[in-house]
Amino acid sequence: MTIRILTVDDHPVLREGIAAMLSADDDLDVVAGAGSAESGLEAFRQYLPDITLMDLQMPGMGGLLGVRALRAEFPHARVVVLTTYRGDGNAREAMAAGACGYLLKNALRSELVDCIRKVHAGRRYVSAEVCADIAEHVGEETLTAREQHILQLLAAGLANKQMANQLDISAETIKSHLARIFEKLGARNRTEAIHIAMRRGMLNQPVL
Incomplete structure (x- = not known):
């Protein structure tokens, strides 16, 4: 066939x-x-x-x-x-x-x-x-849809206040999300988080 x-x-x-x-x-x-x-x-x-x-x-x-x-x-x-x-x-x-x-x-x-x-x-x-x-990365906790969105905004160069305004949430909430993102990715800062996300193919996906 x-x-x-x-x-x-x-x-x-x-x-x-x-x-x-x-x-x-x-x-x-x-x-x-x-x-x-x-x-x-x-x-x-x-x-x-x-x-x-x-x-x-x-x-x-x-x-x-x-x-x-x-x-x-x-x-x-x-x-x-x-x-x-x-x-x-x-x-x-x-x-x-x-x-x-x-x-x-x-x-x-x-x-x-x-x-x-x-x-x-x-x-x-x-x-x-x-x-x-x-x-x-088997067994590791994955990013939520909101965390994925924030990660992409982070990679786009937005500051915390800009992300908060765009998502209509507080800057403190953004800080909390970033802390969870860093923890899940094993990153110490923004630059490292972006580098890890790029290597793992997390920034090529559309935000839904």
């Missing part, structure tokens, strides 16, 4: 490269490509592929919201996130959004093919590097 594939990535060269790379296998067929999550949804409705390869960082709604929107409309859609971003934060959010696989773009062709076939067979697949990132 041929596995029909949709690639969603804003880099045309990468989409073309994936199509050329997978064309060597008789059971794999890239039926369409799209440059954004929005156009990816339209392409999915038209072609109804077996597997969708979705990038995370794209103009518009982006890949994470794209996965959520796709799975909301098509609950049985099988999506593999194919991205340059490792880190447990990215992977956790993607899998929670409904992705069945998480693979880095520097993966070997053999791993990409293996991932596609396993996900098509109903299994999940996460690259070894990302599995190691997740394992490193």
Whole structure:
């Protein structure tokens, strides 16, 4: 049985490269490509592929919201996130959004093919590097949605009072949230918290 594939990535060269790379296998067929999550949804409705390869960082709604929107409309859609971003934060959010696989773009062709076939067979697949990132933080308390939002405002350079005004809460409450964020991340200050969050992929996710 041929596995029909949709690639969603804003880099045309990468989409073309994936199509050329997978064309060597008789059971794999890239039926369409799209440059954004929005156009990816339209392409999915038209072609109804077996597997969708979705990038995370794209103009518009982006890949994470794209996965959520796709799975909301098509609950049985099988999506593999194919991205340059490792880190447990990215992977956790993607899998929670409904992705069945998480693979880095520097993966070997053999791993990409293996991932596609396993996900098509109903299994999940996460690259070894990302599995190691997740394992490193197993059992740790995760950030709440409010803490995630404050972390992104912190990374954007906002002072405590500015964050308080934007969120319509007191500056003291902001201080309390920051203290909890630092504790959860194992950071001693703002700069270290941002550095850790970037390394773990916590600042590439949209605030919902």
